Amino acid sequence: MHDWSLEVKQALEPLKNNDNAIFMKAYMRDQYAFYGIQSGPRRDALKTLFSKQHLPKLDELADIVDELWSLPQREYQLVAVDLLIKQKKVLPESFLHHVERWIRQSHGGTQ
Numbered sequence: 001m002h003d004w005s006l007e008v009k010q011a012l013e014p015l016k017n018n019d020n021a022i023f024m025k026a027y028m029r030d031q032y033a034f035y036g037i038q039s040g041p042r043r044d045a046l047k048t049l050f051s052k053q054h055l056p057k058l059d060e061l062a063d064i065v066d067e068l069w070s071l072p073q074r075e076y077q078l079v080a081v082d083l084l085i086k087q088k089k090v091l092p093e094s095f096l097h098h099v100e101r102w103i104r105q106s107h108g109g110t111q
Contacts, residue, residue: 004049004056005067008079011045012037024074032074042075043082050086058090062098069102 001009012035020036028034037045048054056064061083068080084091084099 001067002056002060002064004054004060004064007049008046008068008076009071011049012042012073012075012079015041015045028074033072035073035075037075039078042078046079046082050082055086056083058087061087061091062095065098065102069105 015035015037017036020038021034022036024034024036025032043050065080065083068076068083071077080102
């Protein structure tokens with residue numbers, strides 16, 4: 001696993017909230033597993049990783065998003081989307097095939 005993905009895991013796992021996770025999973029009709037981390041605390045925990053000097057290189061981005069996308073907790077897919085949004089100005093047009101694949105791909109959560 002890429003170091004950036006590992007750092008995301010290390011930042012999010014301590015923030016697990018089982019009560020929120022149950023509510024979030026029910027709200028999403030049991031389609032996804034959750035850690036129960038709301039967006040504000042999730043983004044605060046990852047602020048350093050999203051700073052310019054810690055962002056992954058463009059040639060690593062697809063692999064990192066693949067890793068995050070494959071993890072069962074929905075928060076990881078949300079981090080992957082945040083990462084893509086953060087990098088949107090530097091993504092080449094050729095990157096669209098990856099984005100299409102992620103959209104079509106199973107979310108990695110419970111089914």
